[in-house]
Amino acid sequence: MNSSEPQAFTVYGWTVAVWVLVISFQYGFHISSLNQIQAVLTCRVSDVPGVPATYYGLPTCIPMSDATFSVLTSVYTVGGLVGSIGANVVMDRWGRKGAVLSSAFIMAVGAGFMSVAASLSPMIIGRLLTGVSAGLGLCVGPIYISEIAPSKIKGSVGVLTQFAIVIGIMITQCMGLQLATPRTWRFVLLFSSALSLAQLLVGPLILESPVWLSRHGLLREKAAAARRLWKGVVVARSPDAANEDIEDPLLGGEEHSSLNPDRREEHTAAVNVPQVLLRAEFRKPLAIVCFSMLCQQLSGVNAVLYYSNDILSKTLPELGPYVSLGITIVNVLMTSAPIILIDRMGRKKLLSLSATGAILSLLGVGVGLDSGAVTLASLAVMTFISSFAIGIGPVPFVMIPEVSPHHAVSALSSVGLSLNWVANFLVGLVFLPLRNLLADGDPLKEGRVFYVFAALLAFFTFMLFQTYRG
Numbered sequence: 001m002n003s004s005e006p007q008a009f010t011v012y013g014w015t016v017a018v019w020v021l022v023i024s025f026q027y028g029f030h031i032s033s034l035n036q037i038q039a040v041l042t043c044r045v046s047d048v049p050g051v052p053a054t055y056y057g058l059p060t061c062i063p064m065s066d067a068t069f070s071v072l073t074s075v076y077t078v079g080g081l082v083g084s085i086g087a088n089v090v091m092d093r094w095g096r097k098g099a100v101l102s103s104a105f106i107m108a109v110g111a112g113f114m115s116v117a118a119s120l121s122p123m124i125i126g127r128l129l130t131g132v133s134a135g136l137g138l139c140v141g142p143i144y145i146s147e148i149a150p151s152k153i154k155g156s157v158g159v160l161t162q163f164a165i166v167i168g169i170m171i172t173q174c175m176g177l178q179l180a181t182p183r184t185w186r187f188v189l190l191f192s193s194a195l196s197l198a199q200l201l202v203g204p205l206i207l208e209s210p211v212w213l214s215r216h217g218l219l220r221e222k223a224a225a226a227r228r229l230w231k232g233v234v235v236a237r238s239p240d241a242a243n244e245d246i247e248d249p250l251l252g253g254e255e256h257s258s259l260n261p262d263r264r265e266e267h268t269a270a271v272n273v274p275q276v277l278l279r280a281e282f283r284k285p286l287a288i289v290c291f292s293m294l295c296q297q298l299s300g301v302n303a304v305l306y307y308s309n310d311i312l313s314k315t316l317p318e319l320g321p322y323v324s325l326g327i328t329i330v331n332v333l334m335t336s337a338p339i340i341l342i343d344r345m346g347r348k349k350l351l352s353l354s355a356t357g358a359i360l361s362l363l364g365v366g367v368g369l370d371s372g373a374v375t376l377a378s379l380a381v382m383t384f385i386s387s388f389a390i391g392i393g394p395v396p397f398v399m400i401p402e403v404s405p406h407h408a409v410s411a412l413s414s415v416g417l418s419l420n421w422v423a424n425f426l427v428g429l430v431f432l433p434l435r436n437l438l439a440d441g442d443p444l445k446e447g448r449v450f451y452v453f454a455a456l457l458a459f460f461t462f463m464l465f466q467t468y469r470g
Contacts, residue, residue, distance in 0.1 A: 006150035006230030013148065013229040017157060019206055020144045021164040022199050023103050023137030028168025029192055030111075030130045034073055036176020037185040042069055058118055060182035068120065075124055077425045079131020080138070084417040085273075087139035088410035092270040096147065096209040099140040101200060107133035108196035115189035130192075135421060139413045146401035147209040150230055155342035155398055162394030163335050170328045177325065211406060215270075269407065276411040284467055285403045289416035291464035292396035295351075297423035298460060299358055300453030301388055303431050304365060308381045311374060327385060334389035347395050347402075348470030354391020355461040358384055362454035369447030377447075392457075403468070 009017065034041065043061035054060065064072070083103075091099045110129025117123040142161050149157035175188050207229065213222040276282045308327050342350055361384030368377025396416075404412040431449070438448040 005152070006226070006232070007152045008150050008231045009153075010229060010231050013150075013231075016148060016206055016229065017145060017160070019199065019202055020100060020141055020148075021160055022195065023100060023107075023133070024141050024161045024164035025168040025171075026107050026130075026192060026196065027134040027138055028165035029172045030076060030134060030168075031165075032169050032172045032176070033188055033192070034069075034127075036173055037180045037188055038069060040180050040182055040185050058116060058186070062117065062120055062123060064120060072120070072124055072127055074425070074428065075127045076131040076134070077421055077428070079128040079133075080135035081131075081418055081421040081425070083132040083135025083137075084139050084414055084421055085135075086414075087136045087417070088270075088273060088414040090136060091140050091143065091410040091413075095212050096140055096144040097203070097206055099136060100144065100206075101203050103133045103137035103140065104196045104199040104203070106130075106136070108193050108200065111189050111193035111196065115186045115193055126189075133196075135417065138420075139410075139417045142397040143401045143409055143413055144209055146398070147211040148229055153343065154402075155347070156339045158398035158401075159335070159339045159342055159394040161397040162389075163332070163339065166328065166331045166335050166389070166393075170325070170332055173325045173328055177322075215406060271408045271411055273411045273414055276408055276415060282405075282408055282412070285405070285408070285412055286415065287467045288403045288464065289396075289400055289412050290419055291460055291467065292399055293416045293420040294423055294460045295355065295457060295464055296392050296396050297420055297427060298453065298456040299355075299388060299392055300362060300427070300450060300457070301384075301393075302424065302427055303449065303453060304362070304381060304384050308385075311369075311377045311381055327381075330382060331385050331389050334386040335394060337390050338394050341390070342395065342398065346470050347399060348465070348468065350391045351395050351461070351464070352391075354387050354393075354395070355457060357387030357390075358392060359454050359458055359461075361387055362450045362457065366447035366450035366454070369450070370444055372444060399468070 038044075041061060042065075043063045083106075087099065090102055094102065106129050110126045110131075110133060113122050113126030113129065115126075117126060142158065145157055145161060146154060172188065175191065179185055179187050207225040208221070210222045210225045210229070213219075213225060271279070271282075276286060305327070308323075338350055345353075361380045364380030365377050365384065368374065368380055400413050400416055401409050434452065435446055435449040438452070439445040
């Protein structure tokens, strides 16, 4: 390994990494934030003796039907798509740090709107804004993390994006169990707004990505950032340092030679989304990014989670409301495994193991549901969640910045994450109609839909491995 490559974070470097990961945490937090407080938010449990209709001048609930609540929930996906589409412009114009600050500001406003909403309209506007923030943040987060991560632990640090997401889901579920009451449900949303405000306040102390600084010719700033972020980095300086290229400790060895063989890549103008879609030189990284995102969403993870509460509640009826939290805890524990394994096993081996386990688990869920074998279906749900967590969930976020040329990483990230949001939306839209169509009204045929997801995952994994060599 090149001795000039960074080997470890300083304490400040870890602080920057945690600051960046807050946006991934917020994405996970708002995936489940409304589900945990749905009953009290929609006035289903509003008639509690001794509870007034208003609390501190705000209604204790907002009446809405199931259909209206579904619209409120799905608006998050629409916002996410909008945020990811425009993310490359924000990242390239204002930098990685500027994009994170923009995401934090929009999240603070959106979650704040939701926490003080007295009617449906501001609640929908706030939900849309949190989606825009999540879409922007999910694009910039993995790139920022990759660009500041020391070479030796780049994969492990990259996995922290997915780890932060599942931690966010777990925290909102824990809060929901305690705060799902007419007087306290708003604190779940207020917490998110306060966290983003804190992120904004810390922002002036955070440095920009050295890679972005280098690409924009800010070499002195890059050298200063490298010394603060990484241990043992010595950046050669000379009296003419302002006019000469400084060795980039982030791009060493094979990566340096492949992405920047003549040291001019850093100053290549950033490309936009249409250029990424049309130029032949980007076809391979574009295919890898798109197939990895499709593997993630068309694995049927949301469909499995939809059934998981119902299946496991039958197996463990005494645990009732804690089943969903238990599933998330398993997800958190299994997502911690690739933090250790990804740099030892490699991306492709981890993806292969994960996809194989997920496909077999999907078949198991289908067989279990079709045969009425609840225990089999329950075990298959847990093995699917575990399989997804060790590879399909975290690895695509690591791959995007690794397979993308630096001048195209923002645009490729926007394309990939936009596709992710679209696939997520389509799975949610067609899942129940497809299940009902394949089952033809027979409850013992509802497992057939999981065979479709198993086939889709197998196909897109095969396509991914045709282009991605690891």
